[in-house]
Amino acid sequence: MDREHKLQQLISNLQRFDKIAVAFSGGVDSTLLLKAAADAIGAQQVLALTVTSPLHPASETDQSRALASRIGAKQLLVELNELDIIEVAANQPRRCYYCKRALFSKLQQLAIENSCSILLDGSNRDDLADYRPGQQALKELQIKSPLLEVGLDKAEVRNLSRQLGLPTWDKPAFACLASRFPYGTRLTIERLQQVERCENWLRQRGFNNYRVRYHDQLARIELVPTDFPRLIEEPLRSQLLEEFRAAGFTYICLDLQGYRIGSMNETLSEQDNPLQ
Secondary structure, three states, X not given: OOHHHHHHHHHXXXXXXOOEXXXXXXXXXXXXHHHHHHHHHOHHHEEEEEEEOOOOOHHHHHHHHHXXXXXXXXXXXXXXXXXXXXXXXXXXXXXXXXHHHHHHHHHHHHHHHOOOOEEEOOOOHHHHHOOOOHHHHHHHOOXXXXXXXXXXXXXXXXXXXXXXXXXXXXXOOOOOHHHHOOOOOOOOHHHHHHHHXXXXXXXXXXXXXXXXXXXXXXXXEEEOHHHHHHHXXXXXXXXXXXXXXXXXXXXXXEOXXXXXXXXXXXXXXXXXXXXX
C-alpha cells in the first residue's frame, strides 16, 4: 500500500473502538497516531496519556500539552520515577524492557480506569530495525501499535504529518535521556539533569538534531556535520565550554561521526544485540 492507503487503513482500524487511550509523548509518531484516532472516533473519545519522569525533559512535556490541546484530546500527565526500578537505574542493555514494562503496565491501568477500549503505542516499522528490547514488553502486555500494523515507516509518518498540518512533521527524533549513557553507567537524577541542561542549551541556540552523550567527566556532542562549523565558531564555542563546565563536565568533545540514533548500541555484542 502507498501511504495514503495506509492512512485510510489506519483510520478504519481505529474506528472499531469506542474510546481510545494513546501513549502520547508529543513525538512525530504518537502525534500522528493521536490525530488519526481523533479523526476516526472524535477527539472527545481519545485520551492522551503522557508520562512525566526524570527520563523525559520538561520541554517535551510542554510541547505535548500544546499538541494535545491542538488536536482536542484530553490529556492526563502520569508521574513515574523509573529510577525506582533497580534494573532501569543499573542501565544494563535490557534497561528499556523493564522501563517499558513498568510504564505501559501503569498506562494500561489508567486506560481501564478511564473506560478506554484499548491502549495504543506509536511504534512504526523502522523501530524494528534497531535494538529495542522495550518492544518485547509491549508484546507481552498485548499493546497494539497501529502505525506498525499498517506498515508505516518514519518517512511516511513524517509525510502524512505534514499533509495533515501537524507541526511535528519535521520534529527531530527523540529518545529518553537514558539513551545518552553508556550501558553499565548508573542513572541518577543529577546525571540526567546534567545532560538535559546541556541539550537544552543546544536547542535554545537553534540546533535540531543533536545528542549529548555522557562519559563521566566527558561530554561527547553529536551534531549533523553541517552544524560543526557553527558550533566551533566564536563566541559560541567559548559559551558552550562555559555552560557545559558549569553543568559538571570537565572535558567537552565533538564526535566527528556526527549525530546518529542509538550510538550507544554500537558497543553491544551479538549476544546483547541480535540485530548485529
